[in-house]
Amino acid sequence: MDGSSGHGGRDGGRTGDMLLRNYKLGKRLGFGASATVKLAEHVLTGLKVAIKIINKHEIRKIKDMEEKVRREMKIAKLLVHPHIVRLYEVIETSTDIFLVLEYAESGELFDYIVYKNRLNENEARSLFQQIISGVEYCHRNMVVHRDLKPENLLLDSKYHVKIADFGFSNILRDGRFLKTSCGSPSYAAPEILFGKLYAGPEVDVWSCGVILYALLCGKLPFDEGNISDFYRKIKHGIYNLPMSLPPGARDLIRRILVVDPTRRMTIPQIRQHPWFKAHLPCYLTVPPLEANQLAKKIDEQILQVVINMGFDRNQLIQSLFNRVHNEATVAYYLLLDYQYRGSSGYLKAEFQASMESGINQMHQSEPIPRYMNYQGIGQIPQLPQERKWSLGLQFQANPREIMTDVLKALQELRVGWKRIGHYNMKCRWIPGIYGHNSHHLEDDDSNIMESDDAAMKASNVVKFEVQLYKTREEKNLLDLQRVQGPQFLFLDLCAAILAQLRVL
Known part of the structure; x- marks a missing residue:
């Protein structure tokens, strides 16, 4: 998406004022290291918008920042939802990028919480319902936000939520895991803070749980002055639930703020929770139409x-x-x-x-x-069908039982491994080099690969990662992803693992 497509071939060398002739710029709403946000009036309609002005020279000073800005623009164009800030237009010059955005008159949710100290149950639930609806829509469109917090949740004139700032967002791809540590530590899931691989949606769910806690309690669940205690509590999921909280909200928070991502509530499960379903507005009970259909x-x-x-x-x-x-x-x-x-x-x-x-x-x-x-007058557009397949192996069993079987299969096949998360391992296999005696257990079922110079130099070494995570269908999906080595050897090994697991 670029400015030229929306301006009929205007000269890119013209000044920003010429390109912004449809807007009357007003007061500054906010600013950062490389961007300023200003209030503006759309001349033709008289309606207010927010214009984010990004200086190209400044973003080029920061590593990968220009790529992040382009990705944010692409994602913002993709998402059209009542609780996500709408991107109306992109205007680009040789020096600046202007993002014309929906204006949220009532400011940040953060300031609203500070002003009210804590919200009553019905208001907190209403806002949380809107947040979940917007986040669910992002995930349906294969987008993970990764920086959900009250500062990035805006409120319009009617105090409806608008999810904003997709600067840390990314596109979800089947069979690929994310590992970037980003976002605010107070709202970030343990797997992000401690450098583990993650699928994506589960980290947004954790952030939503922290936000719900903040809405109802007026403070954060993990907010210690001592940094080591702060990280320790997040790592082990240690926090206090005030007895004054409504029982339904207490139960929901407890089910969301679960350290183990495979046991953490998913958005479909949140939607079925009795506390969430209470007083749910009609328009949030059904999936919104996709942008192309709208x-x-x-x-x-x-x-x-x-x-x-x-x-x-x-x-x-x-x-x-x-x-x-x-x-x-x-x-x-x-x-x-x-x-x-x-x-x-x-x-x-x-x-x-x-x-x-x-x-x-x-x-x-x-x-x-x-x-x-206009696809055909009177025809009702079809909702997108849920995908009926996933990459990997899907199981209904308990996650620990699945991983126990996987470890046994790897041992039988003489694969070396090292645990890097609850259900995530790095593996290495070299035909004819590793044997049963090369494995030794450490810290429960952690299997540490031996350092072997000859093995590392071998041309047929296969490195891969194993990850178990929960799917939208509430099944446990086992994914094997090749990192290095001959592809055919990796496929042979996968077939052997399937045979050991009695899938083939």
Whole structure:
């Protein structure tokens, strides 16, 4: 995504003022090392936006920062959800990048918690429901945030949550694990803090648990002055749950703040928890439509308002259909978002009813009033189907039982290993070199690989990692990922492991 696509081939050498002619810049809302955020007014609609101004020269001074900014832009364009800050437009010059973002009038959730000290049960639950809905949408689109905290959760004029700042986010890929240590330590999961591999969604769930604790208690569960005690408590999951907390909330927090990521609650499980389900708004009970589907559900009234501003109808529809960012589509989406921030919920009842109708009547062919589907008038868009396959082996057994069987299989196959997490190991296999006598146990079932110069120089050494984690289907998935060595040898070894586990 770049500014040129939305500005009809404007000269990139023009000044930022020329490119920002559709906005009246106002006061500064915040600033950082390489970016400033300013309040602005969109000239055509008179609505307020936030413009994040990123200086290219400054971000190039910091290693990998430009890549992170580009990734943040790409992810922000992908996500369209009522509880995620919307990116309306990107304008780029030779010196700066301007991100035109949804403006959250009520500021950070952090300041709101400080102001109120602690929130009552119903308000805390309402905000938590909105946060979980937004995070779940990110995960459905294979995005993990990795820096969820009250400072990155904004509030609009109706005090609805808007998840912001995807600077540490990343794309999830099947069979690949993340290992970057990032985010605020107070909200980061143990596996992030202590350098272990992680799949992604489980670290966001941990952060959500810390946020829920902060909403209800007005303080953090892990907040010690002594840094060693602070890390020790996170590592072992040591925290106090005040007796004043509602029993349902206490139970939910206890199930989320679990050190073992394979036993930590998942978002589908959180959604089924009785405390979470209480007073759940209708629009949060169903999965939101994907961005590409929403782009094809066009509000005819707002469309006409934008056409009356002087834009061509067919070009506007085509731009909306293809999710192109330009003057007309920015005006359309600003008006759309403003229209559906109702006082009784984020979405007005009319839009809400049509969404639910579309989900409950997937094959109905009657047109939806006011909303025209430009994939075919009156056809209800299909929700994306859940994937029916995953890379790796899925088991219903207890995680410890699975790992015990895996360790036995590795020992039978003369594979050396070293534990690097609860259910994560680095392994090395060299045909004909390792034998049963080369394994020795240390700290329970930790198997430390011997240092062998000849082995390290061998051309057929195979290094791989074994990770067990929980899937969205609530199964335990065992993943083997090659790190180094001949691919065919690795595949032969995988087949042998499957045979030992009696899968083949």
